[in-house]
Amino acid sequence: MMSASTSILTINGGSSSIKFALYRIGEALERKLVGKVDRIGLPGTNLTFNDTSRTEPGSRNIEAANHGSAANFLIDWLEQQVGFTHIRAVGHRVVHGMQHTEPERVSQALLDELYRISPYDPEHLPREIELIEAFRRRYPQLPQVACFDTAFHHSLPRVAQLLPIPRRFDAMGIRRYGFHGLSYAYLMQELAQLAGKQTAQGRVILAHLGNGASLAAVRDGCSIDTSMGFTPTGGLTMGTRTGDLDPGVAWYLMQSENLTPQQFNHLINHESGLLGVSGTSSDMRDLMEHEATDVRAAEAVELFCYQAKKWIGAYAAVLGGLDTLVFAGGIGENAPAVRARICDGLEFLGIEIEEKRNATNADVISAATSRVTVRVMHTDEEVMIAKSACHVLGLPTEKEGIDS
Secondary structure (H helix, E strand, C coil), X not given: CCCCXXXXXXXXXXXXXXXXXXXXXXXXXXXXXXXXEECCCCCCCEXXXXXXXXXXXXXXXXXXXXXHHHHHHHHHHHHHHCCCCCEEEEEEEECCCCCCCCCEECCHHHHHHHHHHHHHCCCCHHHHHHHHHHHHHHCCCCCEEEEECCHHHHHCCHHHHCCCCCHXXXXXXXXXXXXXXXXHHHHHHHHHHHHCHHHHCCEEEEEEECCCEEEEEEECCEEEEECCCCCCCCCCCCCCCCCCCCHHHHHHHHHHCCXXXXXXXXXXXXXXXXXXXXXXXXXXXXXXXXXXXXXXXXXHHHHHHHHHHHHHHHHHHHHCCCCEEEEEHHHHHHCHHHHHHHHCCCHXXXXXXCHHHHHCCCCECECCCCCCEEEECCCCHHHHHHHHHHHHHCCCCCCCCCCX
C-alpha cells in the first residue's frame, strides 16, 4: 500500500473515461498518484496509473460496462493502494453548472438539481452524477465537492450569453454558458505567475485544443466570450463533435434520414468533427500522418486550423486587440504544425511565430519582433479541482491562486 497522508482525491469523468489523482495537503498540494480508466463500456477497458513511490507506471485490464461499475472498481483499487482513512474529500469536475458560479459541497439538494438539469447535457451530467453517487454509497460521510466547468464564464456579458431564440427559452436557462472553465482558470493563474499579473489582466486569448476544443477571450482576468455555448458541442470543430452547425441541418437530417433526436445527438457528438470529415480518425496525430496521401484527412486538419484561426480573429476584435495568445490541451501543447498553421497569416494582428521555438514546444514560441506573446502551456484541471475542494472545505493549501 502506498504511504498515506491527509489527501484530496480528484475525479474527472469523461464520456468513456475516468481520470483521477490524489494530492497530499500541505504547504503546497503534492500529487502522489495519478491515473485513468479508459475505454469504459468498450472492449479493452484499461486502468493506467503512476505514483511517486514507483519508478514505472502501472497498467491492468479490467471489465467495466458503465461508469458505475468502473467507479466501483476504482474505489476497490484505491482502497487497496492507499485506503480512504486519510482522504479528506473527493472533488469532481461537473461539466454543466448552469447558474452555479462557484464550486460547492455536494448535498442532496444539489444532486436533485443535477438530475433535473441533466437533459441539458446528456453527454456528461448523467455519468458525473453516477460517479458522485458511487462514492456516496460507499463512503456516505466523505465530503464531496462539485467543481463546475461553466463557472469561469459566469462573467460573460449579457450579449455574449444571449441566444437568438424566443425570450421564453432564456427564462428556462437556455443560453450560452461556455466550458473548459477549470482549464482556463488554471491557465490564467499560471499566466499571472509566469508573466506577471499585469499580463494576465491584459487582452488574452486562450486556446484549449484537444479532442474537445474551445477558445476563450479574457480581459481584466475575466471571460468575456468563449466558443462553446449552451453545450460543449458548440464552437470549434472537435474530434467527434461538430462545433457550430447551421440549425437547418438538424431539421433536414431528421427529415431526410428519419433521425430521432437521440440519433441526431449521437451523430453530432460521436460521429462528426475530425472523424466525420476524415472518415477515418478523430485523432489529429493520425490525420497529420496520412494527410499527404488522404485528401479527407488533409481537409479535416485544414478545417480545424481554419476555424481556430477565425475564432482568434473574432476574439481579437471583441478584445479590441491582443496581447497574449495561449495554446493548451493535447493538440495545443504537442502539435507544432497545427499551431503554425493556425497562426499563419495572422501577422496583421501582431502574431509572429519563431519556427525553432515552435518546433520544440517552447514555453514562448513567438518571435522577438512579435507584438503578441504566444505561449504553450500545460493545463491541469485536476489540480484546480483539488484546490477548489480544499477552498470549499477550509482545508490548508498553497496560498496563491485558489481565490484568483
